Amino acid sequence: MDEQSRKELILVGxxxxxxxxxxxxxxxxxxxFIFYLIGYLIIGGEVxxxxxxxxLRGRIFxxxxxxxxxxxGAFAIGQFPEGxxxxxxxxxxxxxxxxxxxxxxxxxxxxxxxxxxxxNLKIGENEKKISPIDxxxxxxxxxxxxxxxxxxxxxxxxxxxxxxxxxxxESVPRExxxxxTVLGGxxxxxxxxxxxxxxxxxxxxxxxxxxxVEDSGSKKASTENFIxxxxxxxxxxxxxxxxxxAIVPPLIVEGAVLSDWIYRALVFLVISCPCALVISxxxxxxxxxxxxxxxGILVKGGNYLEALNNVDIVVFDKTGTLxxxxxxxxxxxxxxxxxxxxxxxxxxxxxxYSNHPIAxxxxxxxxxxxxxxxxxxxxxxxGYGVRAKVKGKEILAGNKxxxxxxxxxxxxxxxxxTAIYIAVDGVFAGSIVISDELRxxxxxxxxxxxxxxxxxxxxLTGDNESVGKKVAGELGIDEVYSELLPxxxxxxxxxxxxxxxxxxxxxxxxxxxxxxxxLARADIGVAMGGLGSDAAxxxxxxxxxTDEPMKLVGAIKIAKRTNRIVWQNILFAIAVKIIxxxxxxxxIATMWEAVFADVGVALIAVLNSMRVMKINSI
Numbered sequence: 001m002d003e004q005s006r007k008e009l010i011l012v013g014x015x016x017x018x019x020x021x022x023x024x025x026x027x028x029x030x031x032x033f034i035f036y037l038i039g040y041l042i043i044g045g046e047v048x049x050x051x052x053x054x055x056l057r058g059r060i061f062x063x064x065x066x067x068x069x070x071x072x073g074a075f076a077i078g079q080f081p082e083g084x085x086x087x088x089x090x091x092x093x094x095x096x097x098x099x100x101x102x103x104x105x106x107x108x109x110x111x112x113x114x115x116x117x118x119x120n121l122k123i124g125e126n127e128k129k130i131s132p133i134d135x136x137x138x139x140x141x142x143x144x145x146x147x148x149x150x151x152x153x154x155x156x157x158x159x160x161x162x163x164x165x166x167x168x169x170e171s172v173p174r175e176x177x178x179x180x181t182v183l184g185g186x187x188x189x190x191x192x193x194x195x196x197x198x199x200x201x202x203x204x205x206x207x208x209x210x211x212x213v214e215d216s217g218s219k220k221a222s223t224e225n226f227i228x229x230x231x232x233x234x235x236x237x238x239x240x241x242x243x244x245x246a247i248v249p250p251l252i253v254e255g256a257v258l259s260d261w262i263y264r265a266l267v268f269l270v271i272s273c274p275c276a277l278v279i280s281x282x283x284x285x286x287x288x289x290x291x292x293x294x295x296g297i298l299v300k301g302g303n304y305l306e307a308l309n310n311v312d313i314v315v316f317d318k319t320g321t322l323x324x325x326x327x328x329x330x331x332x333x334x335x336x337x338x339x340x341x342x343x344x345x346x347x348x349x350x351x352x353y354s355n356h357p358i359a360x361x362x363x364x365x366x367x368x369x370x371x372x373x374x375x376x377x378x379x380x381x382x383g384y385g386v387r388a389k390v391k392g393k394e395i396l397a398g399n400k401x402x403x404x405x406x407x408x409x410x411x412x413x414x415x416x417x418t419a420i421y422i423a424v425d426g427v428f429a430g431s432i433v434i435s436d437e438l439r440x441x442x443x444x445x446x447x448x449x450x451x452x453x454x455x456x457x458x459x460l461t462g463d464n465e466s467v468g469k470k471v472a473g474e475l476g477i478d479e480v481y482s483e484l485l486p487x488x489x490x491x492x493x494x495x496x497x498x499x500x501x502x503x504x505x506x507x508x509x510x511x512x513x514x515x516x517x518x519l520a521r522a523d524i525g526v527a528m529g530g531l532g533s534d535a536a537x538x539x540x541x542x543x544x545x546t547d548e549p550m551k552l553v554g555a556i557k558i559a560k561r562t563n564r565i566v567w568q569n570i571l572f573a574i575a576v577k578i579i580x581x582x583x584x585x586x587x588i589a590t591m592w593e594a595v596f597a598d599v600g601v602a603l604i605a606v607l608n609s610m611r612v613m614k615i616n617s618i
Contacts, residue, residue, distance in 0.1 A: 006086075012091055015042035015076060017086045036080035044071060044087035065345035066235040066272070075268040116184060125183065132184075132201045137486070143193045145389040149186040152204045153195035159383040160191025161356070164462075173357065175383045175399075183485075189356075191382040199203075238272040238581070243587055263590050272577075287612030288562030297555045298543040307524050308542075308559035312504035313496055317469055318461035320511040321528055322549060323436040327357055327418075329365035331433035335411060338429045344481065347422050347432055349390040350397040351379050361434045385420070398403070403428070417467075439475065445549040446476050453555055455504075458496065460489050467513050489518045497523070507609055509552060515539075526552055562612050569605040576601045 011177050016434070018039035022032045041048075051064035067090050072374050074083030101616070115431035122125045122140040130149040135141060143149050147164070151363065159177035162185050173189055176182055184204040201207055246265035250256045285302030292299050320573050321495030328539060332340045348366035352375065376389040384405065385398015397404055403410045403421050410428040413419040417435030421428070446457050458479045461468045468482035481492055507521035508515075517538040519525030528547045544551040 011042055012088075014090060015039040015044075015084075018042070019081075019088065020344055023081060033080060036084055040071065040075070040080075040084045040087060043080075043084065043091055046069075047087065047090065058238075060144075060408060065237070069239065070269045070272060073269040074524060077263055077266045079408075116148045117473055119150040120144070120147075121363045130504075132204075135197055135201065138196055138201055139197045141195050141197060143188045143195060145188055145190050145192065147188055149182050149184055149193075149195065149401055149520075151184045151195075152182070152183055152199040154199045155193055156196050157194035158192050160193055161382060162190040163189055165189040177383060190380075195613050221487065242266075242268045242272070264587055266587060268581060272581060281569065283606055284562055284566040284569060284609040284612055287565075287609050288558055291562075291612055292555060292558045293610060295551070295554055295558075296548075297546055297558070299550050299555065300541050304524055304541040305559050307505050308492040308507075308556050310503055310505045310562045311454055311507050311524070311556060313456045313458065313506045314449055315458045315460055315493065315496065315506065315508045315518075315522070315560045316477070316549070317510035318459055318463060318468065319436060320441045322475060323438055324461065324473065325436065325511070327361045327434050328437055329361055330417060330435045330437075331413075331415065333413060334410070334428065334430040335428055335432070336430075338424065340430075342421055343430045344391055344432065346393075346424060346429065347397050347420065348394045348396040349375055350378075350386050350388045350422075353388075354380060354386060358434050362420070362432060366433075393425050396459065397421070439469065439547075439549060441548055443475050443548040447554060448550070448553045449556075452553065452560075454556075455500075458485055460492055486515070486517050489515075490521050493518055493521050507552070509544075509549065526555075529553075558612075565608060565612050569608055573601055573605055 018035045022035035022039065027035075040194040047064050048068050051068040051615055054064060056223050067087060071083040071087045071574050074080070074086065116132050119127050119132045119135050120142040121130050121135060122142050135151055135480040141150065141153070146158070155178050155411070157178060159175065161175050162176050162182060162519050164183075169309050170493060176193070179200075182193070184201075184207070199270045199334055200344065241264040245268055246258075246262045250258045251260045261613050271490050282302060285305050289299045292305070295488070299308075318323050329344075329392065332343060334340055338346075343364050347362050348368075349370060350363050352372065358462045376594070378386065378388040380386045381402070383397070384402040385396065388395050396402060396408065397420055399419075400410070400412065400421065403423065406426075408421075408423045408425070408426065410421050411431070413431050415433050415435070420432045422430055422432065430437065432565075449457060456479070457477045458481070459468065459472050461471075462484055463482060465482040468480045471477075472480035484492065491506060493506065501505060505523040507524045507526055508518050509526040509528070510519055511528035515527075518526060519539040519541075524542060525540040526542045526544060528544050528549075542552075544555075
């Protein structure tokens with residue numbers, strides 16, 4: 001609980017204590033009145049203050065005004081306990097609502113560790129460490145192994161493998177060499193690179209991503225609170241009806257006493273308090289959020305749970321979302337009489353000194369302990385592969401360019417994934433394919449989303465087109481957009497948003513740092529929380545804590561169930577409220593009967609709302 005919530009709780013507790021004391025203990029009427037008044041001001045002071053500020057701004061008929069005029073009316077006709085009780089109910093409802101929609105979100109940019117701290121500016125044969133902001137277009141910078149590429153540019157010297165996951169979300173490093181373009185935010189893994197800067201820091205890709213995250217929250221329209229919308233119409237109606245009730249009958253009804261009709265009008269205002277709605281609606285959403293959390297779905301506000309009722313388009317990232325983001329050996333092709341086990345053994349020994357994700361995948365597939373005494377003359381060639389003598393045989397393991405450079409005749413593999421070619425003593429022995437795995441429930445997720453009314457499913461990926469199309473085809477996804485950077489994903493989301501109606505919602509599901517801007521820009525951002533990055537989890541509105549895409553289907557089902565129960569409460573409360581208001585206007589309902597009926601409706605609505613939390617399966 002934060003400091004502000006703690007203060008509010010203490011104040012409401014103090015006011016409630018005074019209210020209860022005045023109800024229970026015998027004391028002079030003046031003392032009782034003072035207890036009620038002080039309790040009322042402590043509990044409802046903030047509400048009255050908000051009502052006053054809104055009146056000055058021209059926003060008269062809101063729920064704060066209604067609470068103020070109804071409770072002050074109760075005091076005016078001497079019904080002090082009811083006045084305090086009505087305000088207390090309202091504050092309890094507000095607290096429940098705040099709990100439901102509270103979003104404890106730190107600054108996303110603090111979690112995004114992609115902003116470069118410095119650049120090595122090349123000056124003649126020397127270098128100088130300076131801020132990336134001070135580097136100009138056309139300058140040359142040096143990026144050493146393990147350093148971040150600080151600015152966008154073109155490689156003029158050197159070759160290396162670069163980790164692009166912070167920008168593209170793709171786990172397999174890319175090879176860059178002279179003439180290739182590199183982007184700020186890439187991490188240089190093993191070679192020394194000299195780069196000619198083509199964009200200043202403010203125009204660099206990493207800077208654009210940070211800005212997108214900072215700005216995108218302001219573009220997202222928040223769901224308007226139902227009570228505020230209801231009060232916009234309900235409040236002026238009951239106020240003007242009460243006013244008419246006080247003034248019109250004495251003017252047109254013979255024998256009508258003005259003071260009697262003013263009393264009726266004030267009773268009408270007191271019983272017009274929508275306590276059942278104020279408490280049960282946020283409690284319904286809070287219950288839905290609680291039920292979802294028990295199933296590993298974290299919804300960061302009642303407004304997002306409400307929005308999940310109207311999902312029209314669901315957009316997925318690929319790596320780490322629909323796929324596991326963990327690369328493994330999926331294919332072994334042999335040649336020249338070498339068995340698959342032998343080929344894997346040679347490859348595992350040759351790659352045993354490397355910490356490259358591909359090497360890790362091969363070693364995991366081999367699954368046996370490597371005897372380093374069997375390995376001699378190990379040599380890793382950046383951008384090509386490795387050379388080593390294993391049990392007296394020279395092993396080459398690398399890409400096509402490595403085979404070409406060494407003059408090895410090989411059989412190329414046409415596949416979606418990364419192929420490692422192996423040669424033994426100068427003769428091609430076969431290839432090993434490493435690729436990402438689909439999550440077990442990804443295909444069922446797509447079919448279930450369509451079954452519950454989602455109109456279109458789309459995949460956005462930084463991976464190449466062939467991989468994207470293959471994955472989309474296997475899963476039954478309607479559309480796929482490949483080779484996208486984060487800012488391009490945001491543009492695609494904005495274009496897709498125009499394809500739906502204003503009442504429908506677009507959901508984006510992602511897991512990486514690079515997905516944070518898109519998660520923040522979508523109507524509803526959903527992050528894979530178990531293995532997803534901190535930035536993605538913070539930027540999202542819904543977090544699937546178990547990294548199962550199928551949980552999104554569960555979230556939508558819970559949202560629809562919550563919506564049904566909330567609307568049951570709304571219709572029930574309004575129907576009963578109309579009956580009580582008519583009775584009050586007719587002089588049939590007394591103050592205590594009205595309060596009792598209103599509290600009864602509120603309790604029934606609360607009990608109904610609690611059903612939302614009892615969600616056994618999704």
